[in-house]
Amino acid sequence: MKIGIDVGSTAIKIVFSADNQMIWKKAVPTRPEQPALVNELIQQGLDDCCLLKKDIKTLCTTGYGRNLINGSSRVVDEITANAAGIHQLTSGRARTLINIGGQDVKIIKLSDTGRILDFKMNDKCAAGTGRFFEIVAKILDTPLNEFSFESSDEPVNINSICAVFAESEIVSLLAQGIDKHRIIKGVNNSVARRIANLTGHADLDEDVYVDGGPALNQGLIESLENELLYDIKKVQDPQFTVAWGTLFC
Amino acid sequence: MLYLKHFLIIIFFLFLTGLIEPASFNRLDLINCMPVHGHMLNSGPYRNKRIPNSPSFYFEHKAPLRETNGQVSQVFSLIFKDNDPDLMDVYFTEDRNPTIYKSSIKDGKVIIRAHRPTVFQLWAVARKGENTFIAHTNCMLFGNSKTKAERIIFFPKTPEAPYIEMQASKQPYWPQTGQEFIFRISSKTGFVRFALPTDLMVLSNNKVFALKSYDRLRYVYTPAHDQYLRKAGVRAGRNDILFTQLREADHCFNLTHTLYVHRSRTAFENYAIGAAVFGASCFFFIGWIILNRKRRTPW
Amino acid sequence: MTPNTVNKRLQQLQHKTKHQICIEFEDQVELIRQQPDYISEIEPFLNVLKYSLHPCEFQQQINSTMVMALCIQAPLELFHAARVRIFKLACGSFAARNMATRSLPALTCPMIKSSTGMLQSQNNFDLNRQYMVFPTTCDWVVKWRELTGMDKRQTHYMDLPHLRENEQSSNKWLEELYSLKKWLEAIVKKSITRKDIFKAIKAYMDAFRIFSKLIELRRQQRISSVHFAVITNALTYDNIENWTACTGRYILYPFHEKKESIPIFLAGSPIIFPNVKLLTLIEASSMRVAADDICSMERVFPGPACYEDKSEYALMRALSHRYHRACICPTFADNERRLNGMVNVLKNGKIKGVIFHVLKGCHPYDIESVIMENKLKTLGYRFLKIETDYVKEDEQNIVTRLEAFRQTLKQIKKQS
């Protein structure tokens, strides 16, 4: 039995694997004292799966907090882990991967053998990342999981590419009495545009996959497809690809 | 291609200079000319009573001709002033080879061919009554061919008659005006006992001069420079004919030697003016470069 | 507020900034000393670099005229020949920015900001009485004098032609060199003879010889990138003879090859001590900079000045070409060959990855990164652009990228 842990900036993702099958997974928001939290999670997982600590063969960690976890048998960076994960999950079909994380966006190009050919990563700006959605969710008072469904045909145009300025822009839109759904669609479009800018548009190889928490948002994927003009696919549990990938590096 | 134009102008100018000859070259002669006829008896035409005033039987060199098979041929005209001779033979030797070859005569012309660089000695012997005429000349031909020139072997091995022999000079294959040439009357068999000393006459540019022997046996002749030769190209030549007459009893030997001279190569070179032009050119270019330097790079 | 209180506040700010600069420098030095590959031969260079943050003390320490110069196009040899000491105006201190925020726009190149701050943080230091030389490279440098409100009379501009391969610009730059020579002669009030220039060239030639050995060591990944940066940074502040001697001592140390690290090529904006963040991070992700194309590091010496003969003109011409044609500054319009040089080094050193460092606000390098990325990728090299500035907060983000980059390089290594 193997455990993969992704200690991300906004959430900690943990997966249990036995015979290359995901037997248990969980994602919790990050908070201080990560090692304790991780231990707690592992214990919880072991309990749920009715396993003992000695059954853990390997413990792989990745993410920003990867070096904080004791007892891990392998530490990898999240780009490598992500690539390995998506390669395994799509049986080698993925050539381009767009990972929308909590604080960063990564575009990874893969070869047919799962090697990373090239990658891009945003700088220290939060626009276009999961954090941006969290802020918007808070302003609109709408849970994040509803973003997928509340779509609209006439989106508003959100010009700001900075998360902070976009926040004030949304507030002013709300003040004008504009429909929430149109704003959500506008936010999706805005994020998609920013991601598309990072990819450089045309030179992506198919198949294009999206993962990370915000990939659960169907509206965003639609916007992204519109923006990039590519068919975009996603895996079943997009949040857990990185944690899963750690087991295959 | 700007320089091409300049070049063509220079070349054109040089062509013009080749065409236009100055009216008189005497001025140039004055600048640098060798003394003519170092060992002449008198300054004017000279008449020796015993010797006729013109040669009667002699070779005349024509320009050598390169043939397409690589052989070089030279034509000699045999001039015989009197009527047809009773008998005429032309024979020659090659280099130091003692074998004597016979050459045929056609319309008074003799053709010698060489397939390799060869020094020829030619004799022509003619008889008319009591008179024997012996013409002699040397030539050098630079043949280069695999086809051997035909030769007819002729006996006896050595010429019987006396002849005027030119001794080895400094430039044996390119006789020039202004050079000293030494001659003597020679006979390989020595059967002719002629009276010595005697005079040697020279016919050069239609003028006759006499040479006196300067040590009993030898005569020195310095051919004069020549306007025509100077204007003509390097290959042009002049036939200077040395002649004399020997009498033995009632037998009369008329000997001639044809010296084919070219113009002098070095006589008209002026070193002082050459060096001056060279120096002036140097100074001019140094000045030009320095001035340009000052103008272009003021620092 | 009366001008008096403003002045007082400014003085306080000066003191504070200066103190912070000192602390930053000391921290960085301490960090170097704690590294496992620390050797004591690096100390003289650190000593020299200490003065690089305090021009005032630098001036007191040397006993000749000090001339400040930005960028690497002004020939060091000429300053040496004039017997003036050069103080290179390039500062890597993060703390120094505090002073400069008053007079510079927010999105300024961090190096310009930091240098300005560093100069302004000096007390008893009259900027208007300093001699300065500016080769007109990027816009920041061109406008710098006006931005800081310096006196025009003490500065000398060298109008850098932005083309290198045509004849007119070469001639123009030679003229600029002659005018710099004239200006220097006016400062030191004596003429610079051709023997002076020749001696200076010789001295730098000696330095280059040692330097090329240092580069050799570096290609074999034997020396730490941070040390290399320290040594090369010190060159523009140190007396050249002293620098040569110190470097000569440094290379004598028996370095060990670091087998597990992956060699990479570093290009882009200058890395100036004490801001060696990127180098530290690269080393931390077990990669080693085996070669670079950075004007404050390996390319402070593009090569020795080859002269035809010992006439003044030939020497000046050699210098002018050496500092013009061989320069790697991205402000040149015909910069294709810069890539050639890089590729050659990559090929010979069997290096597969290029990290391109861009300082936020350094537009020429930012523009060039795009050109370079396309070209290098078509040639099959891995390229990673890292845009950052003097702040430390983005270290995590950079480390993630560096590690992933290392993984990709490792995969290439495995495959071949």
Add this chain to the structure above:
Amino acid sequence: MVNRVRMICQHISFVLLIYGGRLGIHLGSSLPCFACPFVNGCGGHCYLMILQRSRVGFQVTFDYLFSRAGLEVLWPFVVFLLFFVPLSKLWCGWLCPFCLFQDWITMIRKKLGIREMIFSRKTHIRLRPIKYILLVLLILIPLCIANFNLHSDWALPFCRICPAKPILPMFAGNFTHFHLDFTNTVTLCFTALSMVITGGLLVGIFFKERFFCLFCPMLGLMHIFRRLSPVRFEKDISGCTGCGNCERICPVDIHEVHLENEKKDVFMQNCMGCMHCVESCPGDNVLSFKWFGFTLFSSSRNYLSLKRKQ
């Protein structure tokens, strides 16, 4: 180092070609360098003279030229090629005695610290056709003499104006070529031209390294046949940083080596294989001289840094 070896080669060759005849050495009359036949007791002759001569050269009638005997014109050329092919234009930089003479003059200039004359690239390009014009003329003029009644004093037109003719015999104690020949106008013009050219070129050589080589028809002739030779001068354009050392150091200021951006072959027209540029190139293996693919000498940064130690 290479420069030193080259200098030694040049000196040996100089002694051999100028005094060789006195030692019983003669390398024939088709040497691809300026071994002047006017030097008494020289050890070999320049091919250019053969080219202008009668019979073996082009002073022949057309019917002779196109007959079987015309092969004689070809024979010295074959010998010339035999000499030329193994070394190509290295003959110029490494063996030509006149080149060494120029180098001596340059050495004097360098000792005196006088700066070199720098021509603009445009001037260099303009000067380039001259050597070919000379080459064509030195074949055309003899042909005209033989076929179109051109005055025979036009014979050996190039030798008559060649600066090696007055200069090189001086080393054998013969100063007589500094003269004006008053024989006739043609000779007068030629000798006057020769003196002016010699003076001008001597000054040029002093102020500009290997000035004469810019006009040398031999170099042009060899350049035409450079492909026959296994000697190649190549540039790895992917490694050139454009530092311009090669152009500056080059005695004849070839700028193409520096500017070349596409081709490998940089054996330019004026290049004579002195390898100064290879010595001063800081790029590893960027410039290299090859012989049948085997590298004779190639550039490296280490060589450059060590070279300057001397």
